[in-house]
Amino acid sequence: MAFPGLRLLLLLLLLLFVIAAGADDAKSDDERAPKSESCNNPFQxxxxxxxxxxxxxxxxxxxxxxxxxxxxxxxxxxxxxxxxxxxxxxxxxxxxxxxxxxxxxxxxxxxxxxxxxxxxxxxxxxxxxxxxxxxxxxxxxxxxxxxxxxxxxxxxxxxxxxxxxxxxxxxxxxxxxxxxxxxxxxxxxxxxAPPRPLVDFSVAFLWLMSVGTIVCASLWSDLTTPEKSDERYNELCPKESSNAETAKDDFDKEIVNIDSKGAIIFVIAASTFLVLLFFFMSSWFVWVLIVLFCIGGIEGMHNCIVSLTLRKCQNGGQKTVSLPLFGEVSIFSLVVLLFCVAFAIVWAATRQESYSWIGQDILGICLMITVLQLARLPNIKVATVLLCCAFVYDIFWVFISPVIFHESVMIAVARGDKAGGEAIPMLLRFPRLFDPWGGYDMIGFGDILFPGLLVSFAHRFDKDNRKGVSNGYFLWLVVGYGIGLVFTYLGLYLMNGNGQPALLYLVPCTLGVTVILGCIRGELKTLWNYGTDSSLSTEPSEV
Structure with a gap:
């Protein structure tokens, strides 16, 4: 990648910012408020x-x-x-x-x-x-x-x-x-008091962005790998050798295979950080999150632009320049980096404007595509541990936390209630087009990344085992994820706009589909232990 150790930063962002989906930034009726026969009006x-x-x-x-x-x-x-x-x-x-x-x-x-x-x-x-x-x-x-x-x-x-x-x-x-x-x-x-529409078409665009991000991330290596590539064109820090095999080995070393222990620690650490955000979130801390988001977004955007460009123009990065700190780097890669930095700075400066969601979504999608290239699930065994932990995590912090903290911790953090109403940027959002009250529908990175890890594994499994579209797993998991999102927003509207734990619907629609198909096809054992005896499983590092 562009910077040494950036892999750890991107995975840190993945770890810390697992925020609820289906969140709605408008306040809805509070059923816990005292009522009496003469005092039971709904809040309008x-x-x-x-x-x-x-x-x-x-x-x-x-x-x-x-x-x-x-x-x-x-x-x-x-x-x-x-x-x-x-x-x-x-x-x-x-x-x-x-x-x-x-x-x-x-x-x-x-x-x-x-x-x-x-x-x-x-x-x-x-x-x-x-x-x-x-x-x-x-x-x-x-x-x-x-x-x-x-x-x-x-x-x-x-x-x-x-x-x-x-x-x-x-x-x-x-x-x-x-x-x-x-x-x-x-x-x-x-x-x-104009009523809010039962359904706003903004969720359709949010659905497309979420599904599209997972599909693009899963197919990214197929879409961007040229027939013959020089790894230095996508590097600000060139390798010691330009040999193709060495470049491939270096790329493999950047991949992190999540293991079962890491999955459990992952969710515990995310819960701890979520509580810290809930109690100590402030305007200055939001700026820290914005800077981290911009750094990850810059790297993700740089990686996406360079990869897509060099797929078609393999000779576009041959001209290089020597820099004091980075050594010999591609001029094309450097120009793209400067553009990405400028893009992130402009977004941060205008993040309060009505159009800022566009830049935020672009940076966020690029970041998630890059993260899904770096973090991988080796098999369904680890996927089950990770997604089941995330399933409980999501339900607890959305539905059960109000009993302890008197409000939903996850939704309060997602909306920025403790930071003057400025939401953290680790969300995809889209403006409600037909709502007289405006606002945004949002989906957290965790509700794309968690299922995305499983969908990416399904694509690799299909590719390694030469499965077709119909008899593979990738297509069915993409369909399952899309249906799970539909259920999420259906639950959002049925519960009067209260935020929903999206993984409540997404985990059964993705992991459940994988297990059912594996049982029907007699491949569940293979999926469960996949990669354990393969040398590929030992090449990437584990977390």
Whole structure:
């Protein structure tokens, strides 16, 4: 590869960033929140259209409370209403401001949310907006013993949204005291809650990217191996000898065969690191992950571009230049490296932009293709240990961890809840095209790499044993993986957008298919012990 020891870095990325698939970056209804007969509304995401002195402002997002009336789904079914700041601002007593026929604007704190709503309703308000003291949308619920009789909609908005509506700074958030506003500013708002679509077509593109990555990684050696190649053209550190056999041996030494012990340690270490991310994730640590991702993405992208180019243009890398640290290197390889570095830097600088998912997915796919060339499963015995451990890992950190940590650790890390909402980059994502709330559907690298290791093994097994398409294993595992992803997203939608442990569906659809086909064909023993007596199994290192 381009840098000595880069193999270890790529495998470290594989080890540390095994994040859930099917994650949805929008918050959904929380069934654990307290409910009562008068406080059992589902949480609705709300659009807050606003006008300041007749000029339309930015559209803000909010979330409704467990109590109060529900909002219409369409803007045309709602009413444009004046908004008045309550006095006192916390709405914990009768307001001296005239609220009749208006939406009351209140700040969080001072008393229960239901108490605020009762005072706003008694003052004649037609609704209430609660301004949070942070950028989160807190779920407003009733106390365990309270019964409410609130018939107006109650919505929470973020601190920045409240500042956007509070143009004349009519209150100080710290002491909750009202001040005079010299300018007469009219604020009007319109509240509605458009539903999320049951199915968004973005998952189809994510499905294609995931399946395509595994297929390309499995077939990569067939797609990129020229009839006669000079290994130095794909190297920034040339070998001591350009002999073809020596180059092949060097490549084999870079391959890591995962053994059963390594598979178990792998999952334990990934779990440990996931917990550390959950507790200590911060904005600076996200930058560390971004740098690591960029390094791996640069190497992966460089490897993919050079391999594909030299497949067709074998003489394209013959011109070389001598560098102080690297010695004699191919000019073509160096130019490609500089391009990849520039690509990664531009992505990192623009990662908050709406189009940044394109660069992230390109770097991620190239990284995973390269990792799947370096890490290999020697047989089904090791695959069973690794995938079964990953199967339990995924289910535990998505479904069982909320019992211990009060939220899903894996989904919280994937969304970046502890890092100001910036998700870690070790995900493929695609924007939800027809969702009024926007956001992204995501799939973690682990949900591609784990099954990808098995699919790559199936292709090598078919090739070594000269099996055809129909009587081999590769095609059936690709189909099984695709069906498993369909089940994953079906479960995502049936569970109201809550993140799913994708390996719950992918492992049975890949490993299960392999075992069933092996039993039917009488080849299970061969698959189980494959490579144990082969000299090839001793050439690569083990992990």
């Amino acid at each position: 995401l709300v659009k807050v259209d606003n006008w300041i002195d007749g000029v339309e402002g930015n559209v803000y997002n909010g979330v409704t409370a467990r109590f109060g009336s529900l909002l219409p789904q369409k803007a045309e079914n709602s009413v444009r209403t004046p908004a008045i700041f309550s006095n006192p601002a916390h709405c914990c007593s009768n307001s001296t401001s005239k609220l009749s026929g208006s939406v009351a604007l209140c700040v969080r704190g001072g008393c229960d949310f239901a108490v605020k709503a009762e005072f706003a309703q008694s003052g004649g308000a037609t609704g209430m907006l609660v301004i949070n003291d942070s950028e989160d949308l807190f779920e407003m619920v009733c106390s365990n013993t309270s019964e409410t009789n609130i018939s107006i909609p109650v919505v929470m908005i973020t601190k920045s949204a409240g500042e956007g509506l509070n143009k004349c700074q009519v209150y100080f958030p710290l002491d909750l005291q009202m001040v005079d506003c010299e300018l007469s500013i009219a604020v009007e708002i319109l509240l509605y």
